Amino acid sequence: MSNSNWIRVEGGITAAKGYRAAGITAGLKPSGAPDLALIVSDVEAIAAGVLTKSVVRAACVDYNRQVLSSGSLVKAILCNAGQANACTGEEGWNNTLETVKLVQKAISTQAEIPPEILVASTGVIGKQLQMDLIRAGILIVVSKLSNTGGEAVAKAITTTDLVTKAIALETEIQGKPVRIGGISKGSGMIHPNMATMLAFVTSDAAVEPSLWQAMLSRATDASFNQITVDGDTSTNDMLLALANGQSGIEQITANSSDAEKLEELLTEVCVYLAKSVARDGEGATCLLEVEVQGAENSQAARQVAKAIAGSSLVKSAVFGHDPNWGRIAAAAGRSGIDFDQSQLDIYLGEFAMMIKGTPQGFDRAAASAYLKAHTNNLPRTQSPIDFQLETVKISVKLGEGNSMGAAWGCDLSYDYVKINAEYTT
Amino acid sequence: MSNSNWIRVEGGITAAKGYRAAGITAGLKPSGAPDLALIVSDVEAIAAGVLTKSVVRAACVDYNRQVLSSGSLVKAILCNAGQANACTGEEGWNNTLETVKLVQKAISTQAEIPPEILVASTGVIGKQLQMDLIRAGILIVVSKLSNTGGEAVAKAITTTDLVTKAIALETEIQGKPVRIGGISKGSGMIHPNMATMLAFVTSDAAVEPSLWQAMLSRATDASFNQITVDGDTSTNDMLLALANGQSGIEQITANSSDAEKLEELLTEVCVYLAKSVARDGEGATCLLEVEVQGAENSQAARQVAKAIAGSSLVKSAVFGHDPNWGRIAAAAGRSGIDFDQSQLDIYLGEFAMMIKGTPQGFDRAAASAYLKAHTNNLPRTQSPIDFQLETVKISVKLGEGNSMGAAWGCDLSYDYVKINAEYTT
Numbered sequence: 001m002s003n004s005n006w007i008r009v010e011g012g013i014t015a016a017k018g019y020r021a022a023g024i025t026a027g028l029k030p031s032g033a034p035d036l037a038l039i040v041s042d043v044e045a046i047a048a049g050v051l052t053k054s055v056v057r058a059a060c061v062d063y064n065r066q067v068l069s070s071g072s073l074v075k076a077i078l079c080n081a082g083q084a085n086a087c088t089g090e091e092g093w094n095n096t097l098e099t100v101k102l103v104q105k106a107i108s109t110q111a112e113i114p115p116e117i118l119v120a121s122t123g124v125i126g127k128q129l130q131m132d133l134i135r136a137g138i139l140i141v142v143s144k145l146s147n148t149g150g151e152a153v154a155k156a157i158t159t160t161d162l163v164t165k166a167i168a169l170e171t172e173i174q175g176k177p178v179r180i181g182g183i184s185k186g187s188g189m190i191h192p193n194m195a196t197m198l199a200f201v202t203s204d205a206a207v208e209p210s211l212w213q214a215m216l217s218r219a220t221d222a223s224f225n226q227i228t229v230d231g232d233t234s235t236n237d238m239l240l241a242l243a244n245g246q247s248g249i250e251q252i253t254a255n256s257s258d259a260e261k262l263e264e265l266l267t268e269v270c271v272y273l274a275k276s277v278a279r280d281g282e283g284a285t286c287l288l289e290v291e292v293q294g295a296e297n298s299q300a301a302r303q304v305a306k307a308i309a310g311s312s313l314v315k316s317a318v319f320g321h322d323p324n325w326g327r328i329a330a331a332a333g334r335s336g337i338d339f340d341q342s343q344l345d346i347y348l349g350e351f352a353m354m355i356k357g358t359p360q361g362f363d364r365a366a367a368s369a370y371l372k373a374h375t376n377n378l379p380r381t382q383s384p385i386d387f388q389l390e391t392v393k394i395s396v397k398l399g400e401g402n403s404m405g406a407a408w409g410c411d412l413s414y415d416y417v418k419i420n421a422e423y424t425t
Numbered sequence: 426m427s428n429s430n431w432i433r434v435e436g437g438i439t440a441a442k443g444y445r446a447a448g449i450t451a452g453l454k455p456s457g458a459p460d461l462a463l464i465v466s467d468v469e470a471i472a473a474g475v476l477t478k479s480v481v482r483a484a485c486v487d488y489n490r491q492v493l494s495s496g497s498l499v500k501a502i503l504c505n506a507g508q509a510n511a512c513t514g515e516e517g518w519n520n521t522l523e524t525v526k527l528v529q530k531a532i533s534t535q536a537e538i539p540p541e542i543l544v545a546s547t548g549v550i551g552k553q554l555q556m557d558l559i560r561a562g563i564l565i566v567v568s569k570l571s572n573t574g575g576e577a578v579a580k581a582i583t584t585t586d587l588v589t590k591a592i593a594l595e596t597e598i599q600g601k602p603v604r605i606g607g608i609s610k611g612s613g614m615i616h617p618n619m620a621t622m623l624a625f626v627t628s629d630a631a632v633e634p635s636l637w638q639a640m641l642s643r644a645t646d647a648s649f650n651q652i653t654v655d656g657d658t659s660t661n662d663m664l665l666a667l668a669n670g671q672s673g674i675e676q677i678t679a680n681s682s683d684a685e686k687l688e689e690l691l692t693e694v695c696v697y698l699a700k701s702v703a704r705d706g707e708g709a710t711c712l713l714e715v716e717v718q719g720a721e722n723s724q725a726a727r728q729v730a731k732a733i734a735g736s737s738l739v740k741s742a743v744f745g746h747d748p749n750w751g752r753i754a755a756a757a758g759r760s761g762i763d764f765d766q767s768q769l770d771i772y773l774g775e776f777a778m779m780i781k782g783t784p785q786g787f788d789r790a791a792a793s794a795y796l797k798a799h800t801n802n803l804p805r806t807q808s809p810i811d812f813q814l815e816t817v818k819i820s821v822k823l824g825e826g827n828s829m830g831a832a833w834g835c836d837l838s839y840d841y842v843k844i845n846a847e848y849t850t
Contacts, residue, residue: 052759053759054758054759055763055764056754056757056759056766086751086754086755087751087754087766087779087782087784088784089782126754126779234755235754312737312841317846319842320846322846325551326511326512326551329481329550330479330481330511330660333481333482333660334477334478334479334481338480340480341480341482341512344481354512354551357512357514358514359513359551412842412846416737416741417741417744417837417838417839417842421744421837
């Protein structure tokens with residue numbers, strides 16, 4: 001994975017200069033798996049974020065909104081898994097405030113003004129944080145911080161994700177290496193009530209704070225906002241991005257070629273993390289990638305793509321290896337975007353199913369074989385995701401303009417229902 | 426089923442005065458089940474309709490839109506099951522025109538100007554109508570018309586619905602009995618590509634045409650637009666309503682108590698038919714009824730209700746008998762309607778799960794038993810739907826105002842995935 005503008009590097013969330021991280025088991029998950037993660041920047045970093053729009057939201061979402069809107073510099077992100085701290089009322093809010101204070105105290109010297117930190121939670125809704133475990137855990141996780149902690153932190157933010165999701169890319173700006181690393185967690189919900197998309201990104205770029213936020217918002221629109229596992233969004237969804245300037249470059253300003261390069265890097269990281277979340281959707285046997293061309297604008301293209309990627313009927317057909325193009329046409333038609341159906345092209349992989357609104361004869365057995373070859377009905381293992389092998393591609397072309405957009409989802413399998421119905425508390 | 430304003434009567438679509446109907450096997454379905462239905466009014470009737478908003482739509486949708494917007498009186502509705510006549514291009518359009526002409530010829534005398542008729546199709550997308558069978562079938566179905574044909578026509582419009590859906594109600598207006606009868610079909614899709622919601626309503630009321638359309642649109646907003654099985658809408662969805670004045674009442678005009686009474690009757694019929702479609706959703710083991718109170722306006726209440734009824738996580742939890750109120754809160758929160766989460770109440774049946782944003786202690790085993798008692802994990806039989814026994818009720822109260830709204834769905838079961846994934850062509 002590389003192109004002429006950037007290369008992939010190791011290290012995930014600690015790949016960029018000046019970041020340390022750690023993930024430990026604090027005991028918040030009954031399973032005993034790692035559940036407390038801390039990411040610390042050596043120097044205070046600018047912070048950007050995208051938070052859930054749900055009006056039923058966790059205390060950490062409200063807290064982070066305050067910090068982000070104040071424009072404060074940020075030194076750390078603490079994330080726990082096990083309890084979501086959503087629907088927990090005033091006690092939940094006070095627990096968030098105490099957590100923040102504990103981290104501030106643990107990572108700063110007495111002399112300095114306490115640095116701002118951001119917090120995230122994922123886990124069961126309506127349960128209070130186990131503060132005794134959080135208090136003890138914070139002291140331990142701080143003691144374990146290291147610049148090779150990327151993998152441990154990627155693991156500790158997961159709930160029932162089958163794989164950890166991490167990436168780091170490097171580009172050259174002003175003759176110096178600049179890196180962006182990121183991790184995410186997805187929508188594994190073997191324990192009911194667990195359903196949160198979290199992603200954290202760190203960069204050593206120096207960049208205008210408002211530009212960093214604008215870049216993150218645009219990258220989110222092209223990545224995390226274009227994935228769908230089951231249409232449900234969480235009380236705790238968030239994406240946080242730090243940039244600490246430790247690459248040593250001059251501050252990047254808007255409308256520059258450096259800004260373009262950095263945004264490309266950020267977008268690539270976000271798209272990779274978002275695709276990973278979709279591929280690891282509950283019960284999924286593949287990544288479903290939908291590309292829409294010929295739209296009037298990119299928003300329209302993305303909307304059509306997301307309607308197709310989110311259609312339960314399309315998703316079920318993919319799971320069943322059924323090249324059911326009628327469902328693709330129907331999903332596109334109800335997306336809310338106006339288009340001329342007599343100009344519609346639909347491809348499944350390389351198979352033309354409909355051209356200019358006219359059904360095409362195609363080799364149904366071969367198209368079904370294409371679906372079978374790119375879905376994996378065996379249980380997902382911890383092996384890294386191979387997008388080449390595990391992506392079913394649907395391409396749609398409208399006759400409305402020259403804009404394109406993509407969306408990602410997964411198929412709908414028996415295991416989705418099983419995971420969400422059978423494992424009751 | 427009755428109240429002080431109306432009583433339930435037998436006869437379905439032929440219960441109102443002056444309607445005959447028939448349903449036959451024309452051979453359009455490989456199964457040999459009835460697949461061609463005709464409803465005829467003795468005199469020309471005013472017609473109202475609500476058609477799919479999908480831009481990928483069947484030829485019959487376009488044809489009906491022309492007829493309805495012309496304001497023409499209508500004498501009949503022909504519906505076939507087996508081929509949807511969607512994504513069929515010019516040939517499909519020409520087949521619709523020929524079908525209309527054949528019915529006009531078969532039901533009218535040579536002397537009269539051919540009456541307008543409406544057409545509907547459901548079945549496989551992208552397949553042409555089998556016109557030889559349609560031509561022969563129209564002659565047969567016309568010969569079978571009778572004023573007791575309600576049941577046969579309810580059966581002939583289904584695809585893989587497990588039960589037929591029909592109702593008729595009677596009220597008294599101007600001292601005379603006035604009836605509305607209706608039938609619908611839902612979302613059985615054992616054969617892939619089949620997915621259409623159709624409903625037909627007949628009344629012997631005399632009513633201003635524009636008022637009839639306005640009533641139908643409002644009734645649709647409170648019924649068919651508030652059901653969700655899987656979020657997918659069809660290329661062929663339609664609701665058509667005829668009123669032929671044969672009850673002998675004076676024409677009902679807007680803003681009268683007669684209009685109010687007729688609209689209540691129409692709304693009841695539509696709600697019953699819509700709930701029946703949701704209950705018979707693919708793989709469903711219950712009807713999921715969500716009522717939202719305390720909203721700023723009814724549109725807001727309906728939007729929150731529909732978000733909950735459509736949530737895959739809520740639906741899976743109901744199937745698994747899991748009283749998972751966190752998912753209900755999360756779905757309400759992401760509905761797009763703003764509300765204060767600290768005022769949110771959530772009930773499952775009679776069990777208070779959250780009051781004023783605070784989780785309540787409740788008997789989890791008893792709540793799970795409530796779900797178990799109202800879901801039926803055995804295969805659906807042809808026995809009539811018993812809403813009393815088969816409804817899981819979720820009640821939500823916001824603190825924003827005094828408006829309420831409801832939505833209906835079903836649970837998400839293994840059979841949904843099975844039906845949509847395994848039965849490939």
